[in-house]
Amino acid sequence: MQILPVSTPKIRPYDDLSSILVNALPRLEEKSIVVITSKIISLCEGAIADPHTITKDDLVKREAEAFIYCERYAMYLTKKHGVLLPSAGIDESNAEGYYVLYPRDILKSVNTLGMWLKEHYGVHDLGVIISDSHTTPMRRGVLGLGLCWHGFHPLYSYVGKPDCFGRPLQMTHINLLDALATSAVLCMGEGNEQTPLAIIQNAPKVTFHNQMTSQEDYLALCIGGEEDLYGPILHATTWETLH
Structure with a gap:
């Protein structure tokens, strides 16, 4: 698997995303996956807030699906887009004084972007991942996270396949979406690299398709309730919500 980080100029609110991509991306090959950080989509779409207003x-509470206050760190742990995130994904870094939110309709954003890239570059099999970073319990540091995807199946199932001793596996799935996002974000960086894009080629176990990612597809990737191994921990606290 090869990952090519792609540089761009500094991106500001309401810049034209298609122009940025055309000027930054090289020729895309079949079966490539383009990873794009959520922040530049949000900036171009104007999904921002003025800290003076x-x-x-208040913004975190408004944007989160649910939240709890972590007094020690004076911040909120939130649920958003089916994952746990600090501050509902709202970011202030590389934002020129604004709060940057997530794209307003992330499914629409990823599907529109995927279809446009396929048409513009004349490719049939192409994946797109909108990425961000997040933290994981009991570990220091951040990892890449796939917020949404287009053009490929996000899971690879080992169910029914044998292990090294011939025993059929019962439950194992690989989360390709987050695995690919993590690899790309490592190459893209978190500071002043100005590489908010990456191209992944020859990714193993990926099956491409030409369907739009639906809300049902998105929900099928998420796990909750009694299925979730960590459910007892998540349900042991009282989550607040404004919705």
Whole structure:
């Protein structure tokens, strides 16, 4: 598998995303996956907030699906897009003084982008991942996260396949979406690299398709309730919500 980080100029609110991509991306090959950080989509779409008009705490509560306050760190742990995130994904870095939110309709954003890239570059099999970074319990540091995808199946199932001793596996799936996002974000960086794009080629176990990612597809990737191994921990606290 090869990963090519792609540089861009500094991106500001309401810049034209298609122009940025045309000027930055090389020729895309069949079966490539383009990873794009959610921040530049949000900036180009204008999914931002002025800190002079709303506090970050109020913004987090508004944007989160549910939240709990972590007093030790004076911040909120939130549920958003089916994952746990600090501050509902709202970011202030590389944002020129704005709060940057997630894209307003992330499914529409990823599907529109995927179809446009296929048409513009004349490719049939192409994946797109909208990425961000997040933290994981009991580990220091951040990892890449796939917020949404287009053009490929996000899971690879080992169910029914034998292990090294011939025993059929019962439950194992590989989360390709987050595995690919993590690899790309490692190459893209978190600071002043100005590489908010990456191209992945020859990714193993990926099956491409030409269907739009639906809300049902998105929900099928998420796990909750009694299925979730970590459910007892998540349900042991009282989550607040404004919705």
